[in-house]
């Protein structure tokens with residue numbers, strides 16, 4: 001029986017086990033996928049077990065997407081440029097680090113909007129998820145505006161990605177066609193909006209990467225502004241990982257059905 005899992009801390013909220021186990025069951029695969037909730041102090045020990053082949057593959061989430069890089073024998077160019085690994089698998093006995101978030105982001109966004117000509121795109125955030133968004137947007141030919149609570153991080157990102165930095169206080173006077181929330185703001189029900197309502201009202205599409213009904217998504221829906229479903233990003237990045245893990249095409253519909261009502 002092959003073993004897979006999602007490495008993170010905390011991780012018990014993750015929908016990944018549901019998705020992968022539904023896929024394995026559908027394909028009658030001799031495999032299962034589990035939560036790997038590992039505290040920082042135990043990461044080294046856990047990764048040693050990974051290197052011995054205990055897991056055939058792992059998804060990696062917060063806070064380990066950068067930390068696992070040092071354990072990889074090889075890291076893909078995409079993951080190197082993004083600076084984060086969200087997928088570990090073995091190829092010819094080597095532990096490979098990949099990043100599939102940027103593909104999941106692109107597929108989910110382009111399902112709703114794929115013409116960016118003349119459109120102003122705002123990315124909020126400067127962490128790992130924002131880096132995957134920027135990588136993806138740049139490859140789509142988009143130079144987004146980027147803002148973040150810690151503004152200095154936006155300026156640093158400007159050395160690696162094509163972007164236009166914008167400070168929070170200047171947002172109010174601007175119009176953005178597409179607003180992307182790649183921050184952790186919105187995880188709590190009483191969190192503030194990542195942009196003011198006045199900015200949101202002027203937009204035409206909202207993509208909050210957090211796959212919950214966040215305050216931003218709720219308000220966008222109330223204002224009849226179309227939204228991108230963040231679960232689609234989760235689904236599409238997982239589908240690419242599934243191929244790395246098993247060599248087989250992911251049964252997307254089965255995986256989608258397993259998380260749609262969660």
Ligand code: NAP
Nearest residue numbers: 125126127128129130149150182183184185209230233234
């Ligand atoms: P990260 O590297 O820890 O970065 C966190 C970002 O959120 C930073 O820009 C940080 O700003 C900002 N932030 C945190 N708390 C904030 C607050 N109270 N107010 C304003 N900004 C705040 O995390 P990450 O990996 O980028 O993940 C960000 C979010 O993306 C997570 O919530 C995750 O759920 C989501 N995500 C979703 C998917 C998907 O498949 N749908 C995939 C990946 C990530 P500072 O720089 O100022 O600290």
